[in-house]
Amino acid sequence: MKKHYGFFIDAERCIGCFTCAMACKNQYHQPETVVWRQVYPISEEIYPYHERAFYSLACNHCENPTCLNVCPVKAYYKREDGIVVHEQDKCIGCGNCIRSCPYGAPRYNPEQKKAEKCSLCWQRVDAGLKPQCVQSCPVEALQIVDLATFDRPDTVQYPPGFPKHEKLNPSVRFVVPQLPKVIGREDI
Amino acid sequence: MSNIEMPLVLFSVLSQTAIGLTIMNSGRQIAGDDFIGEGRRQWGIVLAFLVTGMVASFFHLGHPLQAYTALKHLSTAWLSWELLGVSIFLCLALFGFFTEKEKKSGLVAFLTALVGLLTLVFMGMTYAPPGYPALNNALPMVFFLLTALLLGTSFSAWFTPSEDRSWLCRILTVSLIVGLVVYLIVPCIWLSGGTVMAQTAEAWIESPLYWGRIVIGLVLPLLLIWKIKDIPPWLPLIILIGELLGRAAFFQETVHAASNIGGL
């Protein structure tokens, strides 16, 4: 069966430590303002404790990627294994993918005047390694999975706080964060 | 979009002006309007708008010299179609300009208008991405049609003797009223939508650009037409300023979906 790589984000395990985001920077040295992976705090309407639950997101390597569809120069292609690759040498920096992606994955590189985004470390994957972000996670909250066979029943594709775009069909699955039992102070 | 995108503001408004003007031109030729001697000048103005817009558009590209490669993805990218449309439109307009002599070329004008209209549709699709929930619908197309209509009609007045402008005045008045209603209602609809739509509405409502477009681009022209009962030659320029402000608001104040990741 064909592989279909995607990210599995276990927000119950995630401690919002930004290690994944910095590990990516460590691998690709993106210039200022360019981040391929960002750690988004979940708002208090969804998780009541301020900045205590997170979604670590990069490119979702959508089944039907809007970046690929709207790119006028065919700088994007989707690999057999589902990885959406941006070929920077073809990019003319029109910004259409950046405007189009509701997940904010493609970013504008002001030095190269081109777009760029998470490559799912396909060179590492091809070398039999994990993507740098996945390898870096100290709590195994971020994993790369094969969605063709992935069948964890407690996961969702569109948890609250993650934009729902069924047409794009993002290759991500989430476990939502739980709340601890809180014993508050009696004196305040 | 947090960036005013001035090249895109100029490109979209000016090319839509050119399209609007061509459509008016074609319509009037079909209607048998006689304005011999103005044809070539009108093509010239169309070209002036279009070429200015297209030159501006290069400045929004990171690598303008590779702009031609943007034609590569006609299978799914509306932007490729937009470029194709604009390019054909340019060719036809040039053809019109150089072949327009004493004789009217109704067919060329008609074809150009048709391509222009299609280009408006492509533009509408290009600027309706999932990244901007407030615009991921038919609204950009409506906005662009309105721009073409308002500026096409008003600039048409330059080529219409004052005694024949009354029907232009009527069209423009109705267009301005429609524009005013659309632009006032749209943010209200957004407010009742999702978080990012509502944020977009708030950003627009709080933006001087938006109110500038309402007042300068719609209300003021309406009052002037109502008062003067004509389209003086400077009026299209006022409407153009309004449209440019409105387009700047479109690019700058619309909120991207990614800004609300983690929120409801």
Place this chain on the structure above:
Amino acid sequence: MSTTENTPETQAGICPLTRRRFMKGLLAAGVLANLPCGLLRPTRTEAGEIVYAGDYEIFRNACPRNCYDTCSIKTYVKDGVVQFIEGATESTFTRGGLCVKGYGYTRRPYSPDRIKYPMVQEGRGTGNWRRVSWDEAMDRIAKKILQIQEKDGNLLGLALSKYSGNFGITNYGIEGMMSSLGYTTRLTGTPCWPAGIDAQNFDMGDMWCNDPEDMVHARYVILWGGNAAWNSVHSVKYVYEAKRRGAKIVVIDPIMTQMAAKADEYWQIRTSTDGALALGMARHILDNKLYDRDWVMANSVGFEEFASYLRENVTVEWAAKESGVPATNIIEMAEEFATAKPATIWIGYGLQRHVNGGAAVRAIDALVAMTGNVGKVGGGARYGHLRTWGFNYHALLQKQPEGAKGVPGKAEVKGDFHFAGGNDAAAVSYSDRILNINKTAQVILDANDPPIRMLWVACKNPFSQDFDRNKMVKAFEKLEMVVTVDQFFNETVNMSDIVLPVTTLFEEWTINASYWHYWLSINERAIQPMYETKSDIQIAATLSKKMNALKPGSCTFPTEIDSKEWMTKEFNQGIYDLFGIKSWEDLKKGPAKAKMPSAAWHDLKFGTPSGKYEFKSELAAEWGNKALPEYVAPREKTDKYRVLTPHTKFGLHSQFINLDWSEEFNPKPFVYVHPQLAAEKNIKDGDTVRVFNSIGEVKTTAKLSTVVPSDAILMYEAWFRNNPYNVQNVVDDTSSDMGAYKTGQPGVAIHDQFADLAKV
């Protein structure tokens, strides 16, 4: 040390270091024949992206920061440039990953902000820096030292401020350098964890924690006053695994920390009442005979006295009133904790940074001991350990020059990491002058016989990490010369006369052990030192050369040293045996773990005078504390609201936060205010506010947050390169209750601070 490599010079033009330019630097470096990896050709895509290309030269490094995790690092080098780093997969603790701070190391040697050359500042704080040669810098410093010697007849006017900026074993050569000059003034002690160290020493005879990896066997885990999710990210997986195996996870903290959010239960406690809560639980356990009678009888002394104290002075209701935790919950947790076997408590360093912090740790130790959880796999009162630090301290141990004079008599230099004692103890007739690092500003102001004329700062940032910053400004005015060894132009450098550029971890050899886990890592030189940077021991050698040139015999430190050789000199058979290695070279294959049982005190032979666990410690009484782990009242409020200044996840004290990569995710500081308090003060989210008390103020942006109690103000300690934010403006130098016994000086009541706040 050679500074002829072209690499640093090539790189020197790279500011800011863009990816494109980085590539050019790489290519330029690639042609250098003197680099071992110069033959490797870079593989690049056409667009010039940095991608994973394979065929890297891999070096072993270790994070030398003051952190639980002390990660083992694998450094991937191409063309003499660090391309990226990863955690060592050989270490089951680090397990292939680092942390948000650690991954920033890839940027650090190449940061445009790095201090590249020795520099002299004309007028402290003016920013009027001038590049000088090493020779000129050393000349100025050496002449000043000789002048002090001339004037005072000794070098007590030369003081050293050094702590945990780099915990590499060879970095103790800084202390060695001072000894090699003569008897000097030493700022000793630790601001970090001394009260808890003393507490554990009184109770058990040493500070010794179980292997964190054995936490998976615990049936009940209390994380008390520490935020592992930010400060020991690699330990969290063991907490999760314990939870998966059925353990209950409880977090006790004044702040709803990230760790609290991941627990089964979070208890919000009134700050500095941890001792009361522990004693309340102990009382309930005692009353219900849930304690481990056999264990207590066999392995402890003083339990009866402790029990009497509890019966006479402690009730659950009292504990509830003191701590703010409802009595029903105290009872419930006491019962659960006492019956879960094994149960463990991870004692965070936060809870001992109080005037009653040592007492609180002793109360918690007692809770763990009375339930028979000390010495058990999956149990233990986990605080820290130094069992894997038995190196030779070759760099540290240097002889004073002939005829050097100091403070008459023998005084022992103590410290949390001082293992090696003095040299030639019998012959000593003079000593260093020992002053309290935790009152650095005050002792500089007070010392007059002789005054401190010159301060050497290394592995330390006093303006960010020492207390009462405004007082520190005054203290520095008294100093005739300040020399700081650092990597970035931080606040202390800003207040110095001379700055010396120091190497990063990639540029020098050393060894790193952890005070938490049981792993040992070697730190190889992965790249040549950039620019004109030198390691601390190379700086010492350079200074020694100059000293001896100006006045032969004035410094005993070797004038030429091989850093790698010096690293090897730190090893001994004991270390080899402990880690099961034949030679230090084995560590090049990966970090090694100490062959120790996972349970601290597994043989139940305690290091106390009685050889048993001491609920009643006469030693504690000798050092001015209660013999029993009695409750000590918190510090009286000195202003309206408590100020808490714990660690941020983006930094370690003043390190990491200033890097541009770090700013990407953490661009500016905030003060966190509970919405209720904010409403009272008419403060809205995003307002600029002023936090102020009698010693100073901090001005920054407010963030409204319910994770902070409504009677406290929360600010994370940090140094931002473009922001004057400094929490030490409002933290005074009040001492904590313990620390003097083992670390030489009491700790600091960092979290017993108070201030008011107002909208600006």
